[in-house]
Amino acid sequence: xxxxxxxxxxxxxxxxxxxxxxxxxxxxxxxxxxxxxxxxxxxxxxxxxxxxxxxxxxxxxxxxxxxxxxxxxxxxxxxxxxxxxxxxxxxxxxxxxxxxxxxxxxxxxxxxxxxxxxxxxxxxxxxxxxxxxxxxxxxxxxxxxxxxxxxxxxxxxxxxxxxxxxxxxxxxxxxxxxxxxxxxxxxxxxxxxxxxxxxxxxxxxxxxxxxxxxxxxxxxxxxxxxxxxxxxxxxxxxxxxxxxxxxxxxxxxxxxxxxxxxxxxxxxxxxxxxxxxxxxxxxxxxxxxxxxxxxxxxxxxxxxxxxxxxxxxxxxxxxxxxxxxxxxxxxxxxxxxxxxxxxxxxxxxxxxxxxxxxxxxxxxxxxxxxxxxxxxxxxxxxxxxxxxxxxxxxxxxxxxxxxxxxxxxxxxxxxxxxxxxxxxxxxxxxxxxxxxxxxxxxxxxxxxxxxxxxxxxxxxxxxxxxxxxxxxxxxxx
Amino acid sequence: xxxxxxxxxxxxxxxxxxxxxxxxxxxxxxxxxxxxxxxxxxxxxxxxxxxxxxxxxxxxxxxxxxxxxxxxxxxxxxxxxxxxxxxxxxxxxxxxxxxxxxxxxxxxxxxxxxxxxxxxxxxxxxxxxxxxxxxxxxxxxxxxxxxxxxxxxxxxxxx
Numbered sequence: 001x002x003x004x005x006x007x008x009x010x011x012x013x014x015x016x017x018x019x020x021x022x023x024x025x026x027x028x029x030x031x032x033x034x035x036x037x038x039x040x041x042x043x044x045x046x047x048x049x050x051x052x053x054x055x056x057x058x059x060x061x062x063x064x065x066x067x068x069x070x071x072x073x074x075x076x077x078x079x080x081x082x083x084x085x086x087x088x089x090x091x092x093x094x095x096x097x098x099x100x101x102x103x104x105x106x107x108x109x110x111x112x113x114x115x116x117x118x119x120x121x122x123x124x125x126x127x128x129x130x131x132x133x134x135x136x137x138x139x140x141x142x143x144x145x146x147x148x149x150x151x152x153x154x155x156x157x158x159x160x161x162x163x164x165x166x167x168x169x170x171x172x173x174x175x176x177x178x179x180x181x182x183x184x185x186x187x188x189x190x191x192x193x194x195x196x197x198x199x200x201x202x203x204x205x206x207x208x209x210x211x212x213x214x215x216x217x218x219x220x221x222x223x224x225x226x227x228x229x230x231x232x233x234x235x236x237x238x239x240x241x242x243x244x245x246x247x248x249x250x251x252x253x254x255x256x257x258x259x260x261x262x263x264x265x266x267x268x269x270x271x272x273x274x275x276x277x278x279x280x281x282x283x284x285x286x287x288x289x290x291x292x293x294x295x296x297x298x299x300x301x302x303x304x305x306x307x308x309x310x311x312x313x314x315x316x317x318x319x320x321x322x323x324x325x326x327x328x329x330x331x332x333x334x335x336x337x338x339x340x341x342x343x344x345x346x347x348x349x350x351x352x353x354x355x356x357x358x359x360x361x362x363x364x365x366x367x368x369x370x371x372x373x374x375x376x377x378x379x380x381x382x383x384x385x386x387x388x389x390x391x392x393x394x395x396x397x398x399x400x401x402x403x404x405x406x407x408x409x410x411x412x413x414x415x416x417x418x419x420x421x422x423x424x425x426x427x428x429x430x431x432x433x434x435x436x437x438x439x440x441x442x443x444x445x446x447x448x449x450x451x452x453x454x455x456x457x458x459x460x461x462x463x464x465x466x467x468x469x470x471x472x473x474x475x476x477x
Numbered sequence: 478x479x480x481x482x483x484x485x486x487x488x489x490x491x492x493x494x495x496x497x498x499x500x501x502x503x504x505x506x507x508x509x510x511x512x513x514x515x516x517x518x519x520x521x522x523x524x525x526x527x528x529x530x531x532x533x534x535x536x537x538x539x540x541x542x543x544x545x546x547x548x549x550x551x552x553x554x555x556x557x558x559x560x561x562x563x564x565x566x567x568x569x570x571x572x573x574x575x576x577x578x579x580x581x582x583x584x585x586x587x588x589x590x591x592x593x594x595x596x597x598x599x600x601x602x603x604x605x606x607x608x609x610x611x612x613x614x615x616x617x618x619x620x621x622x623x624x625x626x627x628x629x630x631x632x633x634x635x636x
Binding site: 003004005008009010011012013014015016019020021 | 509566594
């Protein structure tokens with residue numbers, strides 16, 4: 001080494017001291033040569049946590065159903081139950097923001113190697129979970145993946161406990177979390193897309209579902225992803241976005257022009273991975289029977305999108321909810337995106353977070369009833385030419401929707417991207433013959449071939465008029 | 478080469494590279510993890526004879542780090558994110574200050590040229606720029622580094 005090389009290396013070595021990355025591994029039933037499904041985990045996850053010292057018990061048994069219940073009691077330790085080893089690999093969890101978060105990212109084997117402060121055997125007694133951090137770690141193939149519930153509580157006292165071999169790595173998250181905010185915080189099992197505690201939905205924040213309220217005798221429900229088929233999107237969606245660039249005049253279509261080839265020129269464009277994951281998620285097709293349902297499931301689907309985007313480290317995205325319409329029911333769910341400030345500014349029109357997620361959007365999402373859909377657009381328009389774009393589309397048939405058929409060919413999509421970044425999306429079905437579509441905005445026309453059941457346009461500001469055509473070029477709508 | 482072997486071989490280097498590129502522990506871990514996961518996902522291809530997974534993951538990591546840095550810089554400029562100024566305990570704070578003072582591209586060039594010991598042409602490939610651009614970044618970086626580094630350690634760069 002040269003002197004400078006040596007000094008740089010020493011500096012870096014000191015700086016990363018204590019950091020670790022997890023070794024990607026195949027999940028159960030997979031070989032090492034198969035691609036990992038690392039971003040989106042669906043499937044029949046089963047995780048079990050049973051723990052907690054002499055006076056507190058929290059048992060979480062996930063059996064793959066839509067909603068699972070977690071109960072905390074003060075009646076003593078719960079029995080240690082077996083662990084169902086069917087959670088697929090998630091090698092990469094988003095790292096919490098602070099070092100005090102103690103690395104819930106890595107596989108447990110690396111946790112134990114790199115985080116000797118983890119207390120794997122301690123136990124404590126207490127009236128509730130307040131102040132304690134609970135990691136639940138489902139296992140498969142000898143690999144331990146960290147899922148955890150964090151109970152910040154009021155006391156913030158560190159606690160450790162184990163609950164059977166080797167589930168239950170427990171540690172304190174340190175002062176960053178001992179903030180005096182009561183409640184349970186949790187990143188839960190991989191396919192959990194919503195958490196409710198005491199009947200109130202938890203906020204999704206910084207990779208965690210955060211529920212507040214007393215965690216003593218807490219009634220916690222985990223909302224699980226309805227079905228992998230419920231999450232639809234993908235290469236079919238992404239590819240047109242990319243190819244669209246070839247079809248438009250960048251001068252006239254600034255939004256689309258942002259999709260420069262620079263993002264493709266990188267060795268590994270981010271959206272490629274996302275596309276693959278989403279494609280895998282949607283490969284089985286859209287099963288509206290599965291997802292025609294409650295607002296809770298809509299919320300779940302949307303949260304799945306949030307989680308997906310988050311885990312994909314997609315830098316810019318937003319989600320628009322649509323009320324499924326139909327008879328009066330629970331209000332549309334809301335997704336609190338306020339914790340994604342660094343992303344919210346990345347909307348195509350450069351709007352502020354408030355414009356996207358605040359009052360400007362709410363009327364749109366509430367008023368545009370009667371149809372299907374949750375649409376999530378993912379942007380990265382940070383600084384051209386380093387741009388990427390993704391979109392994923394989730395459908396919920398809703399109670400009034402006309403697209404109960406599995407085949408949504410001919411989905412009708414119009415997008416209104418206004419200067420305020422309001423996004424209005426309409427998706428209609430029942431046009432099975434549609435082979436391609438045109439979208440016209442201010443005299444400019446874009447053409448898209450059907451990608452599966454979807455037509456996806458990224459358009460400049462203005463009102464788009466979309467026309468569907470059958471394979472022979474006849475207008476179908 | 479098996480992936481496990483590659484992982485063991487590259488892990489530490491990758492983390493250090495990512496930190497040198499980002500000067501942020503959290504970012505370094507994120508980027509390194511992402512790059513390694515991508516390598517794993519493509520291991521069939523990367524393990525073929527003639528491929529260079531080490532160079533590949535270096536490029537991927539730098540791309541990821543660069544993208545992240547741009548996001549954060551913009552956020553910081555707009556006041557939505559505090560400028561990262563985490564103090565870390567190191568035994569060579571002068572060097573740390575010096576590389577902190579470099580532009581991102583200058584730092585990339587320095588890291589690749591002096592720490593990774595790549596040729597200028599290889600630096601250019603990894604950075605996605607021309608060799609001339611690398612030399613310009615190095616030349617500018619040298620002006621700052623000379624304050625804390627023996628100038629004899631800095632190679633002469635001919636633009």
